[in-house]
Amino acid sequence: MVSVANVSDLSLVSVANVFDLSLVSVAILFDLSLVSVANVSDLSLVSVANVFDLSLVSVANVFDFSLVSVANVFDIGLVSVAIMVDISLVSVANVFDISLVSVAIVFDLSL
Incomplete structure (x- = not known):
């Protein structure tokens, strides 16, 4: 075929x-x-x-790349990824093994 x-x-x-x-x-x-x-x-x-x-999480798993890669491929921020895959910023911090302080800096948020 x-x-x-x-x-x-x-x-x-x-x-x-x-x-x-x-x-x-x-x-x-x-x-x-x-x-x-x-x-x-x-x-x-x-x-x-x-x-x-x-979901984008499933896509990430199938393609064996991280949500960071997904964010880059789709040219969207990690906040958008978090919203799209229905996870909290705490989950994002855990997935990426970074502190919430780092998350706050990346997203330009105050704690």
Whole structure:
């Protein structure tokens, strides 16, 4: 199916639609990571998260990177990440192994 997609100049999204498959199924069939699917399908990781009904935390786990990397990839602050993944700044401090003072400095907050 990969060859068919290449020869016919079809995207994996088109292949998924033709065969009534989800992108997850396509990824599994083609032995691709979700990152590869995102790249091939010209989707952002946010779109992938939405399509697969995953939280950004799940995406971070699947792709084996930290929430800091997620924040960087999406060009959003750690506060936004905390809000999006429904965790407190205390949790953020714990995840990143930093003190709340550091968190306050990063976020320009007063304690």
